[in-house]
Amino acid sequence: MVLEVIVENIREASEAEHFGVDRLEVVSAISEGGLTPSYGVIKQITENIKVPAMVMIRPHSHSFHYDDYDIAIMQEDILMARELGASGIVFGALTKSGEIDRDLLENVVDWKGDMDLTFHRAIESANDIDKAYAVLREYGNNITQVLTSGGGDKAMDSIDRLKKWVADSQADMTSFEILVGSGVTPDNIGMLHETLRNTQYHVGGGARIDGDFSKGLDVAKIKALQEAIQ
Numbered sequence: 767m768v769l770e771v772i773v774e775n776i777r778e779a780s781e782a783e784h785f786g787v788d789r790l791e792v793v794s795a796i797s798e799g800g801l802t803p804s805y806g807v808i809k810q811i812t813e814n815i816k817v818p819a820m821v822m823i824r825p826h827s828h829s830f831h832y833d834d835y836d837i838a839i840m841q842e843d844i845l846m847a848r849e850l851g852a853s854g855i856v857f858g859a860l861t862k863s864g865e866i867d868r869d870l871l872e873n874v875v876d877w878k879g880d881m882d883l884t885f886h887r888a889i890e891s892a893n894d895i896d897k898a899y900a901v902l903r904e905y906g907n908n909i910t911q912v913l914t915s916g917g918g919d920k921a922m923d924s925i926d927r928l929k930k931w932v933a934d935s936q937a938d939m940t941s942f943e944i945l946v947g948s949g950v951t952p953d954n955i956g957m958l959h960e961t962l963r964n965t966q967y968h969v970g971g972g973a974r975i976d977g978d979f980s981k982g983l984d985v986a987k988i989k990a991l992q993e994a995i996q
Contacts, residue, residue, distance in 0.1 A: 767995045768966040770820070770945065771973045771983065772796065774803070776810040781983045783817045786992065790819045791856055791884075791968065796979045798827035800856075802843050808850050818853035820884055823874075830860040830888035837870060844877045854881045854910060858888025865892065866901040875908040882910040884945060889914055899931065906941030913945040913968055920949030925961055932964045951977075952990035959995045967995060 770789040773779045779790055792811055793800035800822050811819050825832070825839045832840065840857075847855055857874050859867040866889075875883065885902055892898035895917045902912055916924030916931065932944045946958060947968030955967060973988050975981035 768945075769988075769991055769995065770947075770966065770968045771988070772800070772968075772970040773811075773983075774979070775807055776814065778983060779811045779815045779817070779819070782988075783815050785983060785985050785988045787817060787988065789853075790815070790817055791822065792819050792852075793822040793824075793856075795827070796970070800824060801827060805846060805850075808847060808852060812851045818882075820854045820856050820882065821847040821852045822886075823847070823855045823857045824886075830858055830891055831862050831867070832859055832870065837873070841873070841877055844874065848877075848879055848881055852881060854878070854883055856884040856886050856913070858886040860888055860892060863893065865894075866898050868901070871905060875905065883908065884911050884913050885909050885942075886913045887915065887948065890917055895927075903934075903941060906938065909942040911943045911945040911966060913947050915946070915948035918948075921946050921958060922949060922954055925958075928964075929962055932962050950991075952987050952994065955991055956994040967991070 768788045770791055771782050771787045772791045773782055792803050794803040795801040801824050802822055808821055823840050823843050825836045844855055855878055859870045861867050889898050915921045916928035918924035935944050943966055945966040945968050946964050950967055950969050951972035971977040973983055975984045
């Protein structure tokens with residue numbers, strides 16, 4: 767079982783490692799939904815933390831559509847994360863019409879090399895989420911996991927679709943896994959896990975003191991989250 771927790775800096779990454787978190791998603795500007803962290807943050811974490819670190823690659827929060835200027839930045843950031851030894855990257859992109867941006871995804875797969883790839887919750891903004899999922903399945907050998915709430919605002923809102931997707935991904939072990947996220951807390955992770963029998967969960971505010979990103983990680987909450995998926 768994997769518990770992935772969002773962190774914004776080396777202090778939080780160190781806390782997460784001390785508390786036994788399995789994987790980190792490293793971001794900046796969580797108030798914007800998470801953007802690409804700085805070179806300094808990535809370097810500090812990759813040099814000092816042993817927990818696998820997935821680096822967000824997202825140059826802005828305006829949409830999940832990126833122009834040529836954005837893409838050039840994303841390429842440089844991916845190569846930087848790769849050079850610094852990140853375990854993987856977190857990425858997602860759509861066309862203007864709300865479909866998976868196949869061209870950019872294929873470029874990212876090439877640029878990332880051996881790093882893992884999480885396709886993030888851009889899938890929730892697709893004009894047809896089930897079609898978007900089917901497209902991602904075509905790239906299953908190159909995507910490590912898909913971070914999703916199943917289409918709802920929170921994971922608890924889309925149990926039926928998540929259950930279907932988890933079963934689908936588990937039926938083909940050569941493809942990506944489902945990383946269930948959005949609104950996952952110590953209060954609901956037990957129900958989610960009992961229903962979905964998934965292997966990966968992604969937690970943000972649910973692992974924080976008072977659910978507040980301006981405060982540190984809450985060891986009691988992390989322990990409760992871990993115990994629920996044992």
